[in-house]
Amino acid sequence: MSARLLVQTLRNPTSLPADCDWTGLIAAARAEQLVGSLAFRLEGRKVPERVERLLAMHRADAGRVRVQALWEAEMARRALAPIGIPVVLLKGTAFHAAGLEAAQGRNVGDLDILVPRDSLGEVERALIAHGWERMKEADGYDDLYYRQWMHELPPLIHRERDRMADVHHTILPLTARPKPDAAALIAASIALPDGLRMLSPEDMIVHAAAHLIADGDMAGGLRNLWDIDRLLREFSRVDGFWPRLRERAGRHGLGPAVERAVRLAHDLYATPIPPSWRRWSAMDAPFKRRLLARNGWGQPTRPVTRFGFYVRGHLMRMPPMMLVRHLVTKARAKPDQSVSSTPISSE
Amino acid sequence: MRHGVNLAVGPLSFRVGSAWPGPVAALRHLYAGYPGCETADFTVRLEPVTPWRRWVRPSVAIQGDYVLPDAAPLPLAHGLVAAEMGMNLQMALGERRYLLLHAASVEKDGRALILTGESGAGKSTLAAWLGEHGWRFMGDEFALLEPETGLLFPFPRAVSLKNESIAAMAAFVAGDRFGPRLEGTPKGTIRHIRPNDQAVARMTEPARPALILFPRFGHAAEIRPVGPAEAFMRLTQASTNYVALGQRGFDALTGLVQNCRALALDYPDGAKAAELIELIWAEAAR
Amino acid sequence: MAGPLYIADAEGLRTVVLEGLAVLFHPRSGQTHIVAPPAPEILDALGEGATDLDGLVARLSERFEFDSNEGRPAIAARLGELETAGLVRRS
Structure with missing residues (x-):
């Protein structure tokens, strides 16, 4: 089980087995989007020369990832500055912009930002005026679905830089049971030197936990949990962090999700946590099994566990009748995805 | 993976895994004399599109460290082409030293x-x-x-020769350096030369x-x-x-x-x- | 002065001139741009500090011989391209 080897190595890079399956470790790390973090964890350790060449390549590439992520944020800042609303960076981009330890080797795909819900239209228009485009024509079921039920606009892509932007107005889909207080997220956000903002430390953990536990099928879970480990280690150095985190999680209706994420981080990555957070829960075991479902070829394993989490991911985001409607619509749309059943009106 | 081979090509190295023996056997024959490697830079996986497609109308999906979400699968008869495309893909998407x-x-x-x-x-x-x-x-x-x-x-x-080039090269390349003739691939008829x-x-x-x-x-x-x-x-x-x-x-x-x-x-x-x-x-x- | 103020965002810029075209590497964005004159000259002139279009035309006309009425549209067009590329921003 190479996910286990990956977790062990990230947790304790001195504990490498003598007959380490390097190819398997690296394949699992790439599949879990953790190869940059792994490369930094193993920096300066004694590893075979060919492996060192690979790890050095991934460390160097992390610099490029950082430049690209910060540039997308800066271009969005320039586009949105005239509107004069708070723009909060989320996830990896925020880690890099704030120079957090979690940023080390952290891959960033899309630009994720959070803006007030009543500015969504204005934000979308400003981004489109600055070269971002809708991925698909704005009609049909998917677009309607996004606008009615999701916590973000349909994704935008920049026509020259080919990078995606996700504009969120809250951190969980509107159909999910917990209802995070989006206004409070923005109110407590912290200004970065260039005028962009990031979530408060406690809200950043709440968001990461929401993403890991309460949203979706746990794809990319090991990386999300690694984020949580790094963030907790850094933020908990400030007095009073843990009670504030509990209070904040409760306020967003995400107390159980945050507690589970903290326990899993402690269990897998040995994150130091206070005794009051170490409650035992029978349901942690399947989460852990799902997180470790990856072999040394980089292949997903444990299909039954995965499918369980896939269904769960959908149930958590949607009430059951909506789920049925969604799955049926998706299944029907499949044969000719490229052709829309309704004529496309280009305003 | 059930079948696999490690290959060094130039300064880089690959591990190719396959659910079927055919593509790996073809690779071993085509790359006879190439060094292997202890640690591979990139992993390629040739997998059935769905589990039953290992047996029924076998269809090879190109997987690996780096993947294209919309890469079309190939019939098992073209497993060698899939392996080559998989290695190309790892290079194109993953290589950062050169x-x-x-x-x-x-x-x-x-x-x-x-x-x-x-x-x-x-x-x-x-x-x-x-x-x-x-x-x-x-x-x-x-x-x-x-x-x-x-x-x-x-x-x-291995050089991938298309259509008319195959006959032209046969004039001065020994037969044992040729791979199998692959008809009807996305690039037409293909034959590889070591x-x-x-x-x-x-x-x-x-x-x-x-x-x-x-x-x-x-x-x-x-x-x-x-x-x-x-x-x-x-x-x-x-x-x-x-x-x-x-x-x-x-x-x-x-x-x-x-x-x-x-x-x-x-x-x-x-x-x-x-x-x-x-x-x-x-x-x-x- | 009227109109927005522009500032160069070209720290660490690497420039290689190939056949009269300037190939630029912009470290902050990681992007490469191939630009024609007078784009490099505009970046240079903006390096002195923020100014608007009129100020920029004035700075350039001190250094180069051209009719500022005729040159102005070309300068405005290059300035717009540089802003889209992110090498120039409004201050």
Whole structure:
């Protein structure tokens, strides 16, 4: 089980087995989007020369990832500055912009930002005026679905830089049971030197936990949990962090999700946590099994566990009748995805 | 994975796993004499699209460290093509040490000739032909430029010959160097050739780039100079990782076009191209 | 002065001139741009500090011989391209 080897190595890079399956470790790390973090964890350790060449390549590439992520944020800042609303960076981009330890080797795909819900239209228009485009024509079921039920606009892509932007107005889909207080997220956000903002430390953990536990099928879970480990280690150095985190999680209706994420981080990555957070829960075991479902070829394993989490991911985001409607619509749309059943009106 | 093989090609190495024995056996035969490797740089997986497609109308999905979400699966009979495409994909999406040029290259006296152009320009066939006529074959798909040294590293994978080129090469390449004839692939009929012993034995030995050619097949013979700005633009388009290399890529490529002459070469047939290349080379190498 | 103020965002810019075209590497964005004159000259002139279009035309006309009425549209067009590329921003 190479996910286990990956977790062990990230947790304790001195504990490498003598007959380490390097190819398997690296394949699992790439599949879990953790190869940059792994490369930094193993920096300066004694590893075979060919492996060192690979790890050095991934460390160097992390610099490029950082430049690209910060540039997308800066271009969005320039586009949105005239509107004069708070723009909060989320996830990896925020880690890099704030120079957090979690940023080390952290891959960033899309630009994720959070803006007030009543500015969504204005934000979308400003981004489109600055070269971002809708991925698909704005009609049909998917677009309607996004606008009615999701916590973000349909994704935008920049026509020259080919990078995606996700504009969120809250951190969980509107159909999910917990209802995070989006206004409070923005109110407590912290200004970065260039005028962009990031979530408060406690809200950043709440968001990461929401993403890991309460949203979706746990794809990319090991990386999300690694984020949580790094963030907790850094933020908990400030007095009073843990009670504030509990209070904040409760306020967003995400107390159980945050507690589970903290326990899993402690269990897998040995994150130091206070005794009051170490409650035992029978349901942690399947989460852990799902997180470790990856072999040394980089292949997903444990299909039954995965499918369980896939269904769960959908149930958590949607009430059951909506789920049925969604799955049926998706299944029907499949044969000719490229052709829309309704004529496309280009305003 | 049930079946697998490790392969070193040039300075890079691959682990190819497969759910079926066929593609791995074909790789082992085609790459006979290539070194293996202890740790692979990249992993390729050839998997059934769905579990039952391992048995029923077997269909090979190209998976690995890096994947394209919309890569079309291939029938099992084309498993070798899938393996080659999988290795290409890992290079194109994952490699960051070398600047990758989608180009063929050959070497003489320690100096490299780079042949680049769109598919169908004939660079594979030209490089394969030159490789049997006094040049060392370095690769027909990717040339690896090392930014720190400006040296070109070989990537002598099996040459993929298409349609008419197959018969043309059969005239001077021994039969045991040919792979199976693969009909009806996305690129038409394909047959692979194992590079010759010299190309394999010297596969980690770099060369200094001396000349860049942009060949174009099927036109009256003509040679035109290509200015450094145009060469730069065409090479950025011929590179899969230019942007990802950032300043290293910029320095490598501006350096290459400033130090190396570039010419466009139109040619009606292989014999004429070879003749012109020898002429140009004699002048460039002076 | 009227109109927005522009400032160059070209720290660490690497420039290689190939056949009269400037190939630029912009470290902050990681992007390469190929620009024609007078784009490099505009970046240079903006390096002195923020100014608007009129100020920029004035700075350039001190250094180069051209009719500022005729040159102005070309300068405005290059300035717009540089802003889209992110090499120039409004201050």
